Amino acid sequence: xxxxxxxxxxxxxxxxxxxxxxxxxxxxxxxxxxxxxxxxxxxxxxxxxxxxxxxxxxxxxxxxxxxxxxxxxxxxxxxxxxxxxxxxxxxxxxxxxxxxxxxxxxxxxxxxxxxxxxxxxxxxxxxxxxxxxxxxxxxxxxxxxxxxxxxxxxxxxxxxxxxxxxxxxxxxxxxxxxxxxxxxxxxxxxxxxxxxxxxxxxxxxxxxxxxxxxxxxxxxxxxxxxxxxxxxxxxxx
Amino acid sequence: xxxxxxxxxxxxxxxxxxxxxxxxxxxxxxxxxxxxxxxxxxxxxxxxxxxxxxxxxxxxxxxxxxxxxxxxxxxxxxxxxxxxxxxxxxxxxxxxxxxxxxxxxxxxxxxxxxxxxxxxxxxxxxxxxxxxxx
Numbered sequence: 001x002x003x004x005x006x007x008x009x010x011x012x013x014x015x016x017x018x019x020x021x022x023x024x025x026x027x028x029x030x031x032x033x034x035x036x037x038x039x040x041x042x043x044x045x046x047x048x049x050x051x052x053x054x055x056x057x058x059x060x061x062x063x064x065x066x067x068x069x070x071x072x073x074x075x076x077x078x079x080x081x082x083x084x085x086x087x088x089x090x091x092x093x094x095x096x097x098x099x100x101x102x103x104x105x106x107x108x109x110x111x112x113x114x115x116x117x118x119x120x121x122x123x124x125x126x127x128x129x130x131x132x133x134x135x136x137x138x139x140x141x142x143x144x145x146x147x148x149x150x151x152x153x154x155x156x157x158x159x160x161x162x163x164x165x166x167x168x169x170x171x172x173x174x175x176x177x178x179x180x181x182x183x184x185x186x187x188x189x190x191x192x193x194x195x196x197x198x199x200x201x202x203x204x205x206x207x208x209x210x211x212x213x214x215x216x217x218x219x220x221x222x223x224x225x226x227x228x229x230x231x232x233x234x235x236x237x
Numbered sequence: 238x239x240x241x242x243x244x245x246x247x248x249x250x251x252x253x254x255x256x257x258x259x260x261x262x263x264x265x266x267x268x269x270x271x272x273x274x275x276x277x278x279x280x281x282x283x284x285x286x287x288x289x290x291x292x293x294x295x296x297x298x299x300x301x302x303x304x305x306x307x308x309x310x311x312x313x314x315x316x317x318x319x320x321x322x323x324x325x326x327x328x329x330x331x332x333x334x335x336x337x338x339x340x341x342x343x344x345x346x347x348x349x350x351x352x353x354x355x356x357x358x359x360x361x362x363x364x365x366x367x368x369x370x371x
Contacts, residue, residue: 125370142323149350152313153329154371164322187329 086138093139093161102168103134103141103160113183114174116196117145118203119158120166127156127202130193133182142207143168146186148195153187171196171203238316239268239331248312248351249334249344249366252299255280256309256333268311270351272357276333278305281334301335309333309341310360312351312367313322324369326352334363342366346369 071131078084094100101107110119111131118128129145132155139161146155185191238260239245247253256276261268268274301307308361313332319325328350335343347367354362365369 140323149371150369151349152332152350154350155327156371157317157323157325159323162323164324 012112013118089139090161093163099168103136109170111143111168111170112174112178113181114178115170116172116199117143118167118169118171118200119143119145120169122166123164123165127158128153128196129156130183130186130196132184132186147197148192149197153192171200238331239274239311239314240271243331244279245309245311246330246332246350247276247278247309247335248332249342249347251301251335251342251344252281252304253278253301253305253335254282254308256307259306269316270311270314270354271360272311273336274309274311274333276307276309276335278303278307286290305310307335308338309355310334310355310363312347312355312363314352318354320354327353334366336363 009098033152075081091097103110111134113131113134115131116128117131121125127145127147129147131143132146133144135142135144137155140159141161142157142159144155146153148154150188158165158168186193239355240261241258243258245256245310247256255271255278257279258268258274262273262275275280278301281299283299283303297339311331311333313330315328315331317325317327332349334347334350334367336349337343343362345366347363350369351364351367352368353364353370355361357371
C-alpha cells in the first residue's frame with residue numbers, strides 16, 4: 001500500500017498510483033503529441049518477388065533506344081519573324097500605306113521635330129502642337145505634341161497607327177531644322193513657344209477656303225530665306 | 238502622383254487657389270486624375286472679408302477659406318497618364334476641383350483644361366463644368 005512507505009512529498013504518492021495502473025503509465029510517460037499519434041502498426045508489405053532468372057538478365061546489354069529527329073525549326077522558315085509580324089500589323093492598321101509614307105525617312109516632306117502638327121481623331125476633337133519627339137518603333141511609332149491650352153501646357157503622345165487617329169497634318173514647318181532629335185528644352189519657360197492655336201486656326205481657315213474652291217486664295221509666298229514654308233500643309237493624311 | 242503634402246492648383250471658382258493634399262481616399266497609392274482626395278486650403282481669394290455686402294471685383298464671395306478641409310477631385314497631373322488607346326497625356330501642373338461631402342462640386346465653373354479620365358471615373362459633372370478637356 002501507499003501508506004506503508006513514509007511519504008516524502010505529495011508527488012511521490014502520484015508516482016506510486018501511476019505505477020499501480022499499467023494502462024495509464026505509458027500515456028503518462030509520453031507527451032500528448034506522441035500519444036495522439038499512436039496507431040495500429042502498418043501491415044507489412046512483402047518484398048516483390050523477383051523472377052528466378054534475374055541474375056542472367058542484369059548483365060544483358062540494353063536495347064537500343066529509338067531516337068527521333070528534332071522537329072523542323074520555324075526559325076529557318078522565318079528568319080525575321082518579328083519584322084514580319086510588325087509589317088503585318090502595319091498593313092492591317094494602315095492599309096493604304098499613307099501614314100507609313102508620311103513618316104518614312106525617304107519622304108522629303110516628312111514631319112520633323114519643331115514642326116507644328118495637327119492630329120484629328122475619330123472622336124472629333126483634334127489636338128495640335130509642336131512636335132517634340134518622333135519615336136519610330138514600327139507599329140508603335142508615335143509623336144509627342146506639346147501645346148498650351150488655357151495657360152496650361154499639355155503634352156500628348158499620339159500613336160500614328162492608332163485606329164483612333166483619323167489624320168495627321170503638318171500645319172507649319174520649323175523655320176530652321178532642329179539640331180536635336182528631341183526638343184525637350186521647349187518645356188522650359190525660356191524656350192516655351194506658348195500656344196499654337198492661332199497658327200492652327202489660320203491654317204484651318206485657309207484650308208477650308210481652298211477646299212471650297214474660293215477664287216483668289218493663294219498659299220503664302222515662300223521667301224527665299226524660308227523655302228520650306230512653301231510646303232505648308234503638305235502631307236495631310 | 239498626388240500624395241501627402243502635394244500642392245495643387247484649385248481651378249474652380251470656390252475661392253481656393255492653392256490647396257495641399259492631406260489624404261487619399263479609399264486607396265493606398267498616389268492619386269491620379271479622377272481620384273478623390275482630402276485637401277486643406279492654403280490660399281484663397283480674399284473677397285468680401287472687410288465688406289461682406291459687396292466686395293470689389295467679381296462679387297462672388299469665396300465659399301472656402303484658408304485652413305478649410307475639403308474633398309477634391311484631381312483633374313490634371315504632371316505625371317503622364319496612359320489611356321486605353323495608347324495615348325499618353327501629361328499636363329504641366331497638378332490641379333483639382335473642390336467637391337462637397339456628397340460629391341457635388343462646390344464651385345459653379347471649372348476654369349481650365351481637365352483630363353478626359355474624369356468621365357471614366359464618373360465625374361462627368363466636373364467634366365461638363367470645365368471649359369476644355371483633353
